Amino acid sequence: MALKRLAMITQEADGWQVPDWRRLQADLITDVAALCEALDLRPEQIPGGVDADSDFPLRVPRRYLSRIEPGNPDDPLLRQVLASAREREPVPGYGPDPLEEAAHTPVPGLLHKYHGRALLVVTGACAVHCRYCFRRHFPYQTHLSGGRWKQALDWLRAHPDIREVILSGGDPLTLSNERLAGLLEELAAIPHLDRLRFHTRTPVVIPERLDDGLLALLDTPRWRVTLVLHANHPREIDPALSERCRALARAGVTLLNQAVLLAGVNDRVETLAGLSDALHDAGVLPYYLHQLDAVAGAAHFAVPDPRAFALHRALRARLPGFLVPRLAREEPGESGKTVLKG
Ligand SMILES: *Cc1c(COP(=O)(O)O)cnc(C)c1O
Ligand code: SF4
Secondary structure (H helix, E strand, C coil): CHHHHHHHHHHHHCCCCCCHHHHHHHCEECCHHHHHHHCCCCHHHCCCCECCCCCCCCCEEHHHHCCCCCCCCCCHHHHHHCCEHHHHCCCCCCECCCCCHHHHCCECCEECCCCCEEEEECCCCCCCCCCCCCCCCCCHHHHHCCCCCHHHHHHHHCCCCCCEEEEECCCHHHCCHHHHHHHHHHHHCCCCCCEEEEEECHHHHCHHHCCHHHHHHHCCCCCEEEEEECCCCHHHCCHHHHHHHHHHHHCCCEEEEEEECCCCCCCCHHHHHHHHHHHHHCCCEEEEEECCCCECCCHHHCCCHHHHHHHHHHHHHHCCHHHCCEEEECCCCCCCCEECCC
């Protein structure tokens, strides 16, 4: 261990640079007024008003701003990141833990709900804070305290029926390649695990995160690797992201996308079809289109089921089957995500 650390320091001294994505990740807007100013908007123009003092603070990498249209208070990308005063309206049925995840936590840092798969909460950090996030009230402190991943790794070792480990969070790609390498090394030593899955939104806001170091980590015969991107709008798939996704695909990684159906963001058939097209161009297949989880603060993003079904029918009517995501909802107590039939 000491040797390894020494080697890393030497490499830095030899001119290894801090990767670009780490600088981009640190170049952030965390303030409503600053975000509005950067986009030529006045806070009064925002429909429903802004919340300058939210418990779930604003976090927007500047790298993402280049894709938001300046001067447009209704921009679908802006809506996903700007804290709205509507988040404070209490709505019946919307609570802090809509998926009852607390009931599926055998040890801190690990969720086990579905057959053969276990989800590791590897970090509480995210590159961006999404206003619709169902984990906005997640008790990361309880999950990440003390021995880090140790208890979760012990649990995985003791459960040979688990084949697939899902790295989630937070966002696993906020971790450095060095930290990920350490975790993957421990997971690789557990013989019954053979599928490795990442769920991440970081590359959507900072495509540079899919760097060559990460590719090298994932390009290994030890794992069948799947990366599930979380993009919600076609404009989020910029050329830099497409290029990096194609590089990952060449390294043998299966690329999927999971979107959330969000009012005012992607609740039009043209937008959803555009998203599927843009993903396909990048070598990514649509996987799920999620109905919003009923988390307190996000009710204004909800799309009623009948509308969701109509959108899904329209998508099926205009796209090849493999570009139509499954419309799904997560229901507490079920053995898998519930696929909705419209
Ligand atoms: C969503 C989820 C999974 C993965 O479900 P898939 O249908 O395989 O994508 C696994 N574990 C937990 C706790 C989840 O929430
Ligand atoms: S990246 Fe995912 S976990 Fe993080 S705030 Fe956004 S939706 Fe939530």
